[in-house]
Amino acid sequence: MTAPSPNRTQPTGSGSAPRSFDIGIVGGGAAGLSAALMLGRARRSVVVIDSGRPRNRFAPHMHGVLGHDGRPPLELLARGRAEARGYGVEFAEGEVSAVERVAGGFLLRGAHEVLVRRVVVATGLVDELPAIPGLEAMWGTSAVACPYCDGWEVRDRPLGVIATSPMSRNQAQLLRQWTEDLTVFGAVEAGIPEAELRAFAMRGIRVAPPATEVSGRLGAVRVSTAEGEHRVDRLFVGARPRPVDALLSHLGCDTQQTPMGTVVATDDSGQTSVKGVWAVGNVADLKALVPMALGAGVHTATQINISLLEEEIARALASDASRED
Ligand SMILES: Cc1cc2nc3c(=O)[nH]c(=O)nc-3n(C[C@H](O)[C@H](O)[C@H](O)COP(=O)(O)OP(=O)(O)OC[C@H]3O[C@@H](n4cnc5c(N)ncnc54)[C@H](O)[C@@H]3O)c2cc1C
Numbered sequence: 001m002t003a004p005s006p007n008r009t010q011p012t013g014s015g016s017a018p019r020s021f022d023i024g025i026v027g028g029g030a031a032g033l034s035a036a037l038m039l040g041r042a043r044r045s046v047v048v049i050d051s052g053r054p055r056n057r058f059a060p061h062m063h064g065v066l067g068h069d070g071r072p073p074l075e076l077l078a079r080g081r082a083e084a085r086g087y088g089v090e091f092a093e094g095e096v097s098a099v100e101r102v103a104g105g106f107l108l109r110g111a112h113e114v115l116v117r118r119v120v121v122a123t124g125l126v127d128e129l130p131a132i133p134g135l136e137a138m139w140g141t142s143a144v145a146c147p148y149c150d151g152w153e154v155r156d157r158p159l160g161v162i163a164t165s166p167m168s169r170n171q172a173q174l175l176r177q178w179t180e181d182l183t184v185f186g187a188v189e190a191g192i193p194e195a196e197l198r199a200f201a202m203r204g205i206r207v208a209p210p211a212t213e214v215s216g217r218l219g220a221v222r223v224s225t226a227e228g229e230h231r232v233d234r235l236f237v238g239a240r241p242r243p244v245d246a247l248l249s250h251l252g253c254d255t256q257q258t259p260m261g262t263v264v265a266t267d268d269s270g271q272t273s274v275k276g277v278w279a280v281g282n283v284a285d286l287k288a289l290v291p292m293a294l295g296a297g298v299h300t301a302t303q304i305n306i307s308l309l310e311e312e313i314a315r316a317l318a319s320d321a322s323r324e325d
Contacts, residue, residue: 031281034297058140
């Protein structure tokens, strides 16, 4: 998939000796930037290292984000970077390839190596699409995932759901709120149980064979099946969410099962089982929309700040005690 890359900023930490920061944030999407803003305002030194592939970069507009409804997603991130930079947050473009434990914190490895006391992993998730010719090129415009994000714009229009698992039942029944003209492609093959298919029929939801190819443009999408061609305005797809969590698994962070899949386990503050490593946004919460990622970033930032503060208080007390000895 290709998409525009957000405007980038100055690299950080090049040269032989890695620079040190209080916090290193891996991933500069909604969650990472929100954490960066709060930590910058708390006068912490912060670096955000970001590879520039936010999940919603394929979408021209973003919805349901109070105060930003209809704004391009990349514009929100550009604003966020500018706001955070105003509080001294530094940015580097590139991929963090590993997080290693070192004395006093962590070494972030990759194009920009930095030493940090705390790590926030805000690397998001990847939407794995079913292998249907033509679908990838439509992702974010004619083919989308979330009725809350994109349903209003196509209310009362003919819509389709590409079923990929029994969970697609939820997407179809939800979408029925926005239109009476709804077809679910591949419902039987995706394993949606008979009782649920009856509920589809009772709510006027049609069932069709699996899509073999999709083509067309926004507002005029053609869906080919073994039994012929269908026309819909837009497709909703049960993409499989895969968290971008390699850094966390290499660190040995515990995971947990959720109805949408396995994710890193975190406590109420967003901290993983590895002390000093936080995970926030879609990497830890597969269902998080932009406002949830923003809120989680703020919450995690305040908790990290407290953890640093407690460390600083303990250090002050220890140095006082050693003076008395
Ligand atoms: C097509 C589409 C449309 C959507 N529309 C809406 C909408 O209208 N409203 C809404 O609320 N939500 C919408 N969403 C959901 C939204 O995309 C997510 O809620 C949001 O992106 C989550 O933010 P995040 O910060 O967790 O992850 P992301 O935004 O995905 O950011 C993760 C960042 O981490 C970077 N990264 C990953 N690995 C590394 C690494 N190793 N080193 C450095 N950087 C790394 C990535 O490049 C990326 O920039 C939509 C999603 C999709 C797919």
